[in-house]
Amino acid sequence: MTLRVNGESYSREWEARVTLLDALREDLGLTGTKKGCDRGECGACTVLVDGRRIKSCLTLAVMQQGREITTIEGLADGERLHPVQAAFIRHDGLQCGFCTPGQIMSGVACIREGHADSDDEVRDWMSGNLCRCGCYPNIVAAIRDAATSGKDN
Ligand code: FES
Numbered sequence: 001m002t003l004r005v006n007g008e009s010y011s012r013e014w015e016a017r018v019t020l021l022d023a024l025r026e027d028l029g030l031t032g033t034k035k036g037c038d039r040g041e042c043g044a045c046t047v048l049v050d051g052r053r054i055k056s057c058l059t060l061a062v063m064q065q066g067r068e069i070t071t072i073e074g075l076a077d078g079e080r081l082h083p084v085q086a087a088f089i090r091h092d093g094l095q096c097g098f099c100t101p102g103q104i105m106s107g108v109a110c111i112r113e114g115h116a117d118s119d120d121e122v123r124d125w126m127s128g129n130l131c132r133c134g135c136y137p138n139i140v141a142a143i144r145d146a147a148t149s150g151k152d153n
């Protein structure tokens, strides 16, 4: 089967039971996507599939054939960071950084969905992404900044 990830096609003989998260990390070496809980609770494994955010631990790789998958590795434009990535740096939205790829992928989608008009709205629509370091105020500030500066696309 073939997966499209960050604009490239990867053909492998994946077993039907392999999750998208394991296919990305273990087989394609795209370890930016993190495994936190492996059961849909933490959001560390968030990627975009056809532009929509999903938790990659909760879906099988075989189910995502023919779709465009974007991971944190595919977000920047060459050396130029995505505006949400840049905003996370500006606002110091991370400590250990383990949750950060998932937070950023989810933040990109949150803005595109039109769910970043207030701090409360961002908190609500980012509630599927947990941060054990407790960086929430800075994460919210980064997403609001990227959203309001109109540079989210
Ligand atoms: S690893 Fe997927 S939600 Fe935690």
Ligand code: FES
Pocket (backbone or CB within 6 Å): 093, 094, 095, 096, 097, 098, 099, 100, 130, 131, 132, 133, 134, 135
């Ligand atoms: S920055 Fe450490 S878990 Fe979020």
